Amino acid sequence: MIVADDEPFTRRSLIQAFKWREEFGIEVIGEAADGQEAYELCMELQPDLLFTDIMMPLLSGLQVAEKLKAAGSKTRIIVISGAQDFTYAQNAIKVNAEGYILKPVKLQEIRELFRQVTARALEERESRLNAELLKRQLQENMPLIREKFLQNLISGLYQGEPEIREKIAYFAVPFGPEDLLTAAVLQLDDYRSAVAKFTEEHKQLLYFSVQNIIEECLGGERRGIHFVRGENEFILVLRRNGQQPASALQLCERLIAGIRQSLRLEASIGIGRECGTPEELEASYKDALAALVHKFYTGHASILHIKDIQPETGTLESTFFYKFHAGFMNELKAGHTDKVMELLEELFSRLEGPRLQIDYVQSICAEMIFTSARTLYEIDEDIEQLLESRKAIMDRLYSRSSIAGLKKYMQELFHQLSSYVAGKNSSKNNRAVHRIRTIVQENYARELSIARIAEEVYLTPNYISLIFKKETGETITDYITGIRIGKAKELLRTTDLKVKDIAERVGYENPHYFSTVFKKTSGQHPLQYRSDMQDSP
Template identity: 30%
Template sequence: MYKVIIVDDEAVVRLGLKNTINWNEHGFELIGDYANGRDAWEAIEKAAPELIISDISMPFMDGLELAGLVSAQFPYIKMIILTGYDEFEYAQQAIRLKVADFILKPITAKEIRKLLDRIRAEMDEETRRREDLGRLKSQLNQSLPLLKERFLERLVAVGLGKAEIEERFNYFELPPRSPLYLVMVLDIDDFGDREFDSYEHDVEFLRFAAFDIFKETLEREEVMLLRTREERLVAIIGGPDNESLLYERVFSLAEEVRYHIEKYLKFTVTIGIGRTCAFPEQLPHAYKTALSVLDYRFLLGKNRVLSILDMEGKHSTSFPPKLDWDRKLASAVKTGSIKEANELIENGVAELKSSRAPIEACFLQLQKVVLSLMNSIQELVVHDIEDSFDRQMRLMDVYQFKTLDEVEIWLKEVVRSVISMIADNRSHLTNMQIYRAVEYIDTNYANDKMSLQDLCRHVLMSTSYFSLVFKQHTGETFVEYLTGVRMKKAKELLHSTTLKFYEIAEKVGYKDPNYFSILFKKHTGITPKDYRDKQVKESGN
């Protein structure tokens, strides 16, 4: 039976509900009726009913206030609101307070009975659902694999106390404690050259397929498997009290996993095997050493099984040799030597590999190279700031690669691109300098003291380089071009003015009229006098 109370300030309503409804027949026990919300609230706190049938309009405390209190403190108690037609807006507020239902007055016994049956059916279903321990146990069993995986992840990642470990091992029915443990960590290198129709779906399928091979290969061992949040596969393998034999067996299993994934799934993985430990409480250290071994993929390449035993002794605790390839590479980039730059990249990567330095030390060297290239771009690329910035941002991609081989390929492509950009910029800059030089000559040709040195200072170029590129761009030397400009201006003056020859010579940059006449004849084939006479004669015709 569910306990119910009635709250209504109209005595006739309360009396009618009490006498016309057989409450027990509908599964309810009527434990009280009250004329206002205040009295009802006091009774609710003591009697704890499971259903309240209440009017809205009442003195002292109306039905909405009561519904608010019940919703806040006893959300499991159901409420039915009684309301008049002109109070429909209040009924809507009651619905927002999560009341079970509301009935418009006047009400009939049939409506109440029908509503009580529905409410009881809902309450019975809630009771069955909460008391169905079998269903709860089934749900728990379905969740056990995930719960076990999360426990194992905590066990290897952060560590747990001995008592909790023993309790959880028993609860999850994990293998009994072994004399020794080894941790194997598998990380997918990449998915090869696949093109995915639906990337997330296809990638998740391939990860699951890899885990299936991982599980099938190791299931005959005393092993605990999990998938981490970083999408790595981890195996905690127990074995006899013989470290050498355990390493040998685990390495063989890891190689089998690696081979089958490459053969059947057509992509590669790298597997790291850490140090042994004697107690489950020490697994975090074993796990960390397995992860640290994975770092050697950066030096040695993908598709390998790497053991801490193979790396110990070869590992360099110091930084790699002080390479100056960053400075040399920047110099090669500035001079535009792609061949030299590629050789420097190959030699630098080879030295990093042979040094067996920690991954942090390798990235420190690569950071120096990246910074040198950025400085080269900033120094030499000035006309396309946006493109320059984009290429500098591309240099930050160095941190996305998993191996030095990938870094080498990427770095060669970046350097080729930077050299091309610098060459384009240099060509653009040179064009601008030559344009400024020509403009300077055209403006200052009358200056008899104009020299190559003056012009080079104006355009900020060395005399030797300027002479080379000026001849390439104009087809003439500086002196030839200047003379040509002066002769052209002299022709214009001879044709359009009556200035004397020495005046014209001075206006086009020659103090000596005789020297001007010699140059003019050499340039045009006739003297200034003959040129003017010819122009006068032609214009007269």
């Protein structure tokens, strides 16, 4: 606060009348002996309050207030007057004075007025600071809010061109009234398997890198904008003036090449129809998603424009499928693996040709698997052990992102089924079992799993477990344990090695676990077994 009065005694009395800081939270930062000095101090120091006499040399208190108001000052004015004339009070109101006090001054009246004024000032200051904070937070978060607007725009959440144009202007989205707009969607191919081993930080760096490549290809926002809608959904809105040739295809080609070169990943892009207003972007975006689905047929690194996609609702000829299915089942039951593979090739040549609905193709494959399982179960109940659960099979079918991947899965599954049928009672199984035994006998001292053995004999874990149990009457795990415990008994009888060392030599890293397995198998602790062997004649 600045105190202004041309009488030094009165000015000093007003300054010393209260403990301004303690009682009101006010600091007196200056005093003036005339109106001109008061005005200049206020302009220099910008105080919150001016406590001024109304009658002063050079400028009156009201004139000071008028000049401060004209200069845009935020200083609040409290006027002291010895005149009873109501005109002064009216003029004080005109210059937005906070209070009008008549002389002789009453301290209680001053106290009450200043309490009211400081309360209002603090409330307005807090409100102003909150507003400034909100504006600052708004600016800091503007990129996120803008991206949310764009996500809502392509989702069709706004109705009417005026509302959309107003928001476009507010968020500085570079869409001109003459621009033609096209939505495109970029996805990384085989995304799940590509990032399966990534840390979250690595994933975020990947998204950032993809956006940088898009930004570079777009040339800032000269040719369009981009934003992210989902974990693997990078959206582009391309813009062109009606006089310019369309170049979406060339841009997409550069994008795919840039991602391949920089990230060693493949990406595909779906392109929607061109539209004349931002309101139509929702339809263009949905077109782009619909086009992108067809990379199931075209494979990785595809650029698919909706205008090139011809929707198909056809099915395979019923006569073909009936004959095919009957012949396929006969060959499968006979174990004719080569013929089964040949028939699968014929089926997929038809599925790949006319682009049928993807869910129809998947349902054809599911029907073949489950029909085959029921048919083979009638021959051999053990066939169930070769197949996963119904849910797992469906998950595998529907997780294949391309028809090539679906074909590969079907070939692997039916090769395994037909091979099992073919080798059910043949010497082939005997040779496989002999090879498994040899592997165990030669590698029992190392880490040994069914999966590792399966790799060495070029068969699946389920298949070798099935044929080994069928031929020997015991599981592979039990056979490995038997070999190891047998070798351990030999070492206990013929050496003085510690149990810990013997456990390591026969493939057990944990001696306690070895002792548990030994006792379960032999009925004795290893040391007891050694003692009994030494005592026996």
